[in-house]
Amino acid sequence: MKFTQVFIPTLKEAPKDAxxxxxxxxxxxxxxxxxxxGIYSYLPLGLRSIQKISAIIxxxxxxxxxxEVLMPLVIQKELWEESGRWQAYGKELLRFQDRHEKWFTIGxxxxxxxxxxxxxxxxxxxxxxxxxxxxxxxxxxEIRPRFGLMRGRExxxxxxxxxxxxxxxxxxxxGQMYDxxxxxxxxxxxxxxxxxxxxxxxxxxxxxxxxxxxxxxxxAIVSCDACGYAANVEKAEIGYxxxxxxxxxxxxxxxxxxxxxxxxEDVSAFLHVAPKGIIKTMIVKAGNEFVAALxxxxxxLNLLKLxxxxxADDIGLASDAECPGLTGAHVGSIGPVGLKLKIIADxxxxxxxxxxxxxxxxDFHYTGVTPGSDFVPxxxxxxxxxxxxxxxxxxxxxxxxxxxIEVGHIFKLGTxxxxxxxxxxxxxxxxxxxFVMGCYGIGVGRTLAAAIEQNNDNDGIIFPLTISxxxxxxxxxxxxxxxxxxxAGAIYDTMLDRGLDVIYDDRDISPGMKLKDADLIGFPIRVxxxxxxxxxxxxxxxxxxxxxxxxxxRQDLFEKLSAIRRGLLL
RNA sequence: CGGGGCGUGGCUCAGCCUGGUAGAGCGUUCGGUUCGGGACCGAAAGGUCGGCGGUCCAAAUCCGCCCGCCCCGACCA
Numbered sequence: 001m002k003f004t005q006v007f008i009p010t011l012k013e014a015p016k017d018a019x020x021x022x023x024x025x026x027x028x029x030x031x032x033x034x035x036x037x038g039i040y041s042y043l044p045l046g047l048r049s050i051q052k053i054s055a056i057i058x059x060x061x062x063x064x065x066x067x068e069v070l071m072p073l074v075i076q077k078e079l080w081e082e083s084g085r086w087q088a089y090g091k092e093l094l095r096f097q098d099r100h101e102k103w104f105t106i107g108x109x110x111x112x113x114x115x116x117x118x119x120x121x122x123x124x125x126x127x128x129x130x131x132x133x134x135x136x137x138x139x140x141x142e143i144r145p146r147f148g149l150m151r152g153r154e155x156x157x158x159x160x161x162x163x164x165x166x167x168x169x170x171x172x173x174x175g176q177m178y179d180x181x182x183x184x185x186x187x188x189x190x191x192x193x194x195x196x197x198x199x200x201x202x203x204x205x206x207x208x209x210x211x212x213x214x215x216x217x218x219x220a221i222v223s224c225d226a227c228g229y230a231a232n233v234e235k236a237e238i239g240y241x242x243x244x245x246x247x248x249x250x251x252x253x254x255x256x257x258x259x260x261x262x263x264x265e266d267v268s269a270f271l272h273v274a275p276k277g278i279i280k281t282m283i284v285k286a287g288n289e290f291v292a293a294l295x296x297x298x299x300x301l302n303l304l305k306l307x308x309x310x311x312a313d314d315i316g317l318a319s320d321a322e323c324p325g326l327t328g329a330h331v332g333s334i335g336p337v338g339l340k341l342k343i344i345a346d347x348x349x350x351x352x353x354x355x356x357x358x359x360x361x362x363d364f365h366y367t368g369v370t371p372g373s374d375f376v377p378x379x380x381x382x383x384x385x386x387x388x389x390x391x392x393x394x395x396x397x398x399x400x401x402x403x404x405i406e407v408g409h410i411f412k413l414g415t416x417x418x419x420x421x422x423x424x425x426x427x428x429x430x431x432x433x434x435f436v437m438g439c440y441g442i443g444v445g446r447t448l449a450a451a452i453e454q455n456n457d458n459d460g461i462i463f464p465l466t467i468s469x470x471x472x473x474x475x476x477x478x479x480x481x482x483x484x485x486x487x488a489g490a491i492y493d494t495m496l497d498r499g500l501d502v503i504y505d506d507r508d509i510s511p512g513m514k515l516k517d518a519d520l521i522g523f524p525i526r527v528x529x530x531x532x533x534x535x536x537x538x539x540x541x542x543x544x545x546x547x548x549x550x551x552x553x554r555q556d557l558f559e560k561l562s563a564i565r566r567g568l569l570l
Numbered sequence: 571c572g573g574g575g576c577g578u579g580g581c582u583c584a585g586c587c588u589g590g591u592a593g594a595g596c597g598u599u600c601g602g603u604u605c606g607g608g609a610c611c612g613a614a615a616g617g618u619c620g621g622c623g624g625u626c627c628a629a630a631u632c633c634g635c636c637c638g639c640c641c642c643g644a645c646c647a
Contacts, residue, residue: 013582017640143645478605512607530606
């Protein structure tokens with residue numbers, strides 16, 4: 001394609017509402033434009049990149065046994081009532097009526113539709129497994145859309161659903177999708193990690209999030225370089241290592257006044273005790289029960305972990321007003337000694353000695369408190385967030401923390417939807433059974449945004465070869481110079497003949513603009529035809545990623561280009 | 571939904587406090603020079619100042635309501 005034939009509105013400055021790097025660059029490089037909050041148009045270059053990502057997804061899905069379908073965008077209320085989600089989904093579900101005042105939604109996800117299709121058509125185990133997916137726009141009325149393509153309201157998503165006859169087969173399918181996803185993101189040229197994730201309210205046993213590693217990512221990932229364990233920080237287990245000898249403390253609890261010191265930080269400074277020598281006590285309401293959760297002063301309580309430890313449906317911190325009645329003190333002076341509530345202590349506290357805790361009396365703390373002798377927790381459990389340096393639960397080596405952007409998520413759904421929606425098949429033994437399902441999503445637009453978030457510099461995007469709108473940018477430095485223009489035109493034609501994915505910048509503008517634009521858009525390979533071509537018959541090939549420049553004669557050009565191309569695919 | 575901010579040519583923004591002729595840079599168009607990192611000279615086009623209402627002789631500017639957008643928070647199968 002010629003630059004003059006493509007609609008590429010590049011911008012020198014980013015609009016002020018663009019906050020993240022990817023949002024700014026997507027905008028400045030002319031890949032997208034905003035229509036409304038969280039709603040974007042894809043311009044030619046953006047679409048091209050989206051299509052390349054989609055093509056890779058299709059290849060991967062097909063290779064691991066999934067088939068593409070296309071489901072309706074608009075779905076009637078009745079189907080969503082069958083699964084119970086018309087009520088449960090909340091305001092993210094866009095609901096509207098047609099002229100007959102019949103209610104519909106624009107699907108944010110398609111479990112209901114796919115289950116309806118499969119339950120009507122697949123009656124026998126002989127028809128299983130079925131693994132169907134689509135690539136289509138979705139709509140979720142997010143409370144706060146942000147970061148451009150990263151969290152839009154309308155977005156392109158690949159959503160897939162599998163139907164198996166039993167757990168064993170479903171697990172196998174899950175494994176295949178795991179492999180397919182790993183292959184897909186590798187093909188996209190992304191640095192990513194598959195992490196164990198919380199299954200959320202959807203339940204189920206397995207869930208992995210595929211995270212593109214980027215400093216600006218929204219999610220924290222805990223990972224172990226030694227054994228490859230990786231998990232969302234919400235979920236990451238901690239392999240404790242004993243950090244102190246067993247045995248009692250050396251002193252008895254002593255009550256000391258700590259006027260006006262209610263935070264770990266203030267108490268730490270006032271009593272000259274490090275935060276790790278303090279036991280932080282939080283009152284948590286789990287279902288209808290109140291419990292005290294204890295973590296070291298320098299740690300954060302993880303409510304999700306506590307929730308699963310307690311087996312509670314619902315969990316949250318008790319309000320400031322509820323605490324005095326339960327403990328005798330306000331938040332900031334609460335502690336485990338003499339407390340009448342059930343106490344859950346973080347495992348790490350097994351090894352703390354002579355610690356500082358609240359005294360359950362406003363403006364007083366105890367020093368010299370040792371768990372086991374001065375108070376007895378109902379149990380020790382892993383209830384805190386993992387931090388850098390914590391031991392890996394698998395191999396005990398120290399783990400690191402990186403940030404990531406969730407681009408894919410695979411779930412083993414089980415029979416939740418098939419049971420609710422009466423989706424059953426006849427098994428080999430002649431009995432009716434619900435399908436065992438899995439669901440698998442990839443945010444296509446988000447993958448593009450994440451790729452940019454991960455690969456950019458001050459000049460612009462650095463596209464991975466496989467998802468770049470064009471692989472090669474051919475730049476003629478001066479279109480008014482007929483020697484250069486003619487040569488460039490001829491080389492462009494040859495490139496097309498050879499099947500290269502090339503865009504030819506044939507605009508009659510200053511060289512600076514062309515070069516800036518090429519860097520901004522981030523074409524992986526740039527071929528420049530300029531003064532050196534006139535003088536020495538040489539053209540210049542520049543690799544965007546490394547900045548490396550090689551010169552080439554016309555004869556060697558294609559050989560060199562394919563070598564560079566191969567190098568970029570590694 | 572709670573808190574904060576913004577809305578002025580296509581983009582970035584000044585002007586508003588203290589009411590009186592609507593501005594700059596970039597971009598665009600035309601002419602010329604230039605041609606390896608957003609080049610230069612000259613000319614030009616382009617604005618219901620988010621909308622409605624109010625105060626006033628007079629409103630981009632002051633007041634009220636509404637709309638839109640952004641940021642922080644809660645939320646996120």
